[in-house]
Amino acid sequence: MSLEEYRGVWVFIEQNDGKVEGVSLELLGAGRKLADKLEVPLAGVLLGEEIKTLSNNVISHGADEVYVIDHPVLKNYRTESYMKAVIYLAEKYKPEIFLYGATPNGKDLASAVATDLSTGLTADTTMLDIDLENRLLEASRPAFGGNIMATILCKKHRPQMATVRPKVMKALEVDSSRIGKIIEEKINLNEDEMRTKVLRIVNDVTKRANLADAHVIVCGGKGMGDEQNFQMLYELAETIGASVGGTRDVVEAGWLPHELQIGQTGETVTPKIYFAIALSGAIQHVVGMKNSEFIIAINKDPNAPIFDVATYGIVGDALEVVPKLIAQFKEIRSQKGGEISYA
Amino acid sequence: MHIVVCVKQVPDTKIIKINPKTNTLDRKSAPAILNPYDAHAVQEAVKVKQLTGGTISVLSMGPPQATEVIKKSIEIGADRGYLISDRAFAGADTLATSYALSKALERIGKDIPVDMVICGKHAIDGDTGQVGPGIARRMDIPPVTSVIEVSEVNVKEKTILIKRKLTSGYELIQAELPCLLTVEKEINEIEYAPMPNMIRAARYQPIIWTVNELENVDRAQLGLKGSPTVVGKMFTPPRPEGGKKLEGSADEQVKQLMDLLMDKKDLLTVQSTN
Structure with a gap:
């Protein structure tokens, strides 16, 4: 050639x-x-x-x-x-x-x-x-x-x-x-x-729309400890009107279905606000979220690579920090008597 | 109905470590497992066989210890196992891999013609998903990738109905047999292996072929020599500068974050719903 x-x-x-x-x-x-x-x-x-x-x-x-x-x-x-x-x-x-x-x-x-x-x-x-x-x-x-x-x-x-x-x-x-x-x-x-025929195309946007079009995403990693602890991320997401996603580890552990995986082998997302919680920030994950506008990382390990891509980082135990965040958001909502809306 | 499932032994990437000095994979650090997507491929073959009857063969390429993943497949319900193992196959990229596997499939098909080939969506060590369609092209059978359901198999008409996952939603496809499917994890749940399968798997000795036992092989298309792609370099990407780490107790950090967020009027506002 x-x-x-x-x-x-x-x-x-x-x-x-x-x-x-x-x-x-x-x-x-x-x-x-x-x-x-x-x-x-x-x-x-x-x-x-x-x-x-x-x-x-x-x-x-x-x-x-x-x-x-x-x-x-x-x-x-x-x-x-x-x-x-x-x-x-x-x-x-x-x-x-x-x-x-x-x-x-x-x-x-x-x-x-x-x-x-x-x-x-x-x-x-x-x-x-x-x-x-x-x-x-x-x-x-x-x-x-x-x-x-x-x-x-x-x-x-x-x-x-x-x-x-x-x-x-x-x-x-x-x-x-x-x-x-x-x-x-x-x-x-x-x-x-042709040996194959497309008989029907069914658009089912419900699963995908969640992450691909979400303005705010709460993404959790294995550092949440177990499936039960992971549930608190749903409470945070509900409070602020976000969608929940997870890392590959979390999906492989069976805490989340595959379509909610963010990263190289999952979805790539670009929300306005991205909470990266109790996840280290392996490249595998980062390529799927680094173009988010405002990234907040919460991790115990101050050297976790996720802090390199985060806009702001909180060094601390997610199990302690997340409930405080939920409480704060709830308080702000009740003070102002309303919903959080995103630009 | 003769279904051949292609399986791969992979390091468990959840555990694997990279040697920071050489930037290479420390294979000893991770246990070798049956590629999880391939387990679903074998399970789907078992489900199809329950409807149609027939034989399930599994085929793998790798070092002698890859017989372990064939045994695992027997446990799930495969009938026969073949391993192609030879230095000539080593260093293959996806193009050379699909060539070697298609040659093995040719030989397997001589005993019983192949009606269906099933592969996992991709292997977790390479994440490419390119070998399945490659095999289909070499066998000149239609590939259907990202399969989430085998809805119907019509043995008499030699057709199959499949749901294929799309970016949003799915499509229903009718394909002629023989064809090749690559399956997503959601296609099925791996069932607990019945005791007789486990006993059979423990004793099972797969058929092992070297390159000499395959026919009409062009050796120039095998292994490293037959691979158009090479790894140029491995690198850790430059670390971005990163943002600001907040300081203080958890309460103080959360408070600071809330202030920062509430200041970001271009991002979010809290509005009264009344």
């Missing part, structure tokens, strides 16, 4: 029901920086049925080019059909870097595409950079579920691919004056040849 034939940075634009996923716009922001460093164009890959109008949105978020394949078989995401379309484009236009959101569909697609293109794929990256001298993508991710980052390189194969965690990169400000090129492609796809 001649590596020089491969040029350009691509982002897979995930759309559901004609709406572009936030992570794809974030990746255009991150991809823009990589493309500028390499002095190559940034392109979005847009697949679906009647989706061409979304191209302008892709361009105004930073893309120079949009590759569009519009086909009824691409209406809903399916590995088989999407993979075919992406591989067709990648083989024809040969990008050097190809990024996907680390969503269920993005991960699924990237894994299949990497296998057929026999190239390297780095999962769930949280940092992207370029080694300009060697023209290499440096894709970094937390490793071993712990306090360490690993930078993964793909030296001899192209495209260099990575899935990227949602809400870690920043989308650019919309610039409607940007001008880009729309490249429409056609491929043969036959519904009869």
